[in-house]
Amino acid sequence: MKAIIDGIRIAGLRAVVPPQRHSFVEDPGMFTVEEAKKLAATIGVQERRVLPPPYCASDLCLAAAEGLMQQLGWDPATVEVLVFVSQDADYVLPATACIMQHRLGLPTSAAAFDVPLGCSGYVYGLWIAAKLLGGSTAKRALVLCGDNPTRHLHPEDRATLPLFGDAGSATALEVDAAAPPIPVVIGTDGAGAPHIFVKAGGKRHCLIPPVGTAGRIADEEAAAQLERDSRLTLNGAEVFSFTLRAVPPLLREAMEHAGTDVDGIDRFVLHQANAFMLEHLRKRIKAPADRFVIDMQGFGNTSSASIPLAICHSMGAQLAAGPVKTLMAGFGVGWSWGAMVAELGPMPEPQVVDLPDGYPVLAV
Template sequence: MTASDLQSGLAIKVDSMALRGVVCALPTQVVKNQTLAAQFGEKEVNDVIKMIGVHERRLAPPHQTAADLSQAAADRLLDELGWARDTVDALIFVTQTPDYTLPASACALQARLGLKRSCAAFDVNLGCSGYVYGLWLAGKLLDGRAIKRVLLLAGETPSKITDPSDRSTAMLFGDGGSASAIEFDAGAAPAHFVLGSDGAGERHLMIPSGRYKPYLGDDARLEGRDPTCLFMDGGEIFNFTLSNIPQLVSDTLETAGKTREQVDAFLFHQANTFMLKHIIKKAKLAPERAPINMDRYGNTSCVSIPLLLVDKCPQVQSAPQTVAMFGFGVGYSWSGAVLDLPVLAVNRLIEV
């Protein structure tokens, strides 16, 4: 495993990691943004839909959490793969909406899924970049001895932390959960990652209050807002993304030794359709190789990349594919990966 610094982040090669299957679980409730016209005004709603590209989203009911959705995905994945529960050596849960402040939801999920007590389990508090970070962490854990199988869960319920009266977020985010099965395979093609962060952007996408650092009322952008709900400065996020992600695409491809034509699918975090189209154009990618599905699901944070895989890439179950993945946003944090995927035994979307 080697690592080096690039303009956009730390480049890392991971050997012996094979992705075997992915399942995403969505709530059954579908909310169409057009139904919010009575609240925000028809013109305003149409303008937002045109800009962000979200027509409908899935919202979890009050009793359903990100851990619940991810557990349902994991149960289905393990059953369809035929993995015995006592063969999972580690569980990673990526989320910013855990069940509790403590304990870690991953520990609870270990028991709920019936995994062995010797299974390592921990949460990762990352959002938009979290799925790719999770893949990297899983690859780092695999050693072919103590840890041969890792279950990566990524789940988010942004609906529980958004202010329904905030037009900038109320029509953007959707809920979901996912599970990915990752296994040690000495013959697997190397996976390549580029990871980076810039905490100078922390205040542009955040929940200002509600944990342990008191909000001092020192940000004029938050006047009249509930500081315990999600705040997003869309302009700052847009500028950060266009300034950094095209370079991330180039650096990740260079690290992997791949041309744009050698990649079957470019899977971007589904942040904003207008923004994504700009990134695809600036990165000189063929639009047909960079699918977008946020019109039906919205921005699902760390779930958006696996959701693209199961929703828009059925070919991964019939032939090996080279896939590039790019997460970016809250933190600021960003991540890129290029994986030569074997044929996936499971690639499924379910409702719960």
């Protein structure tokens, strides 16, 4: 599917990460020292940020939103759209976005809801929020993207544990008749659902025993299976195959939809899946290395937050000077994918900051 966002500009970005760091290079754990070094060189992750309980992805996003509104000089009362993109909601219900609306002091006239997408979620979130602005009386929106995938990882899974990190982000959008159009391309193929999967936790495979079992699971093997099903499983071969099959055409279609080509894009910022995969994609579309962002060395794969985090960390000064024609593309879990070409900046310099010590937990 193709779409065009008209009359909306991206006014600012901010990312927040946990101060807690872990590096398999420095602390190999289940790996030998040589294995850890080789792995880091391949996936492009030297260290990752790990969010400790009781904090959740929403806390990172909330801190990002507060800091961004302060940087932009936005009165929270002027923000009437809040989209929280995350696979890690605080509760089964209510929607985490409702609690965030109250905590941020947004007006009760605001639309606030969750979008449970992962790797493609940033592009989806921007598209949804922009279309809401374009079809309503609202003038400003916040798209909050964040995940804490480290909670899903099995402590002995050599395939996923070194790769994933936690992060949150906030992106501000506002109505601006002079803003250049933003072309968008979106797609989905649910056949890929089993390949990046947390089986248990929803109603299909519930983590709590059904009524009538006296609150316990008698069969120890069933309990052990439920524990395994609550962890992330990732079929690396299938993910890689999907990415090389689907993403280069996505990027070309997005550029064609925008009426440009590789030479017309100032920066390519893709979902930071892993460095090995990103380098393959760069070569497939023949993008110059100096315009293709690979920036996950200090953070890991942060799912829905990876694109805004990479932009904030690697393009801050460039966006402050702006404008920068940027191709952003997310792809993965679902399978789900999306890309857009947007002129970013000039804007207040995007920043990456640590979650402050003692930051209050977003809870009810």
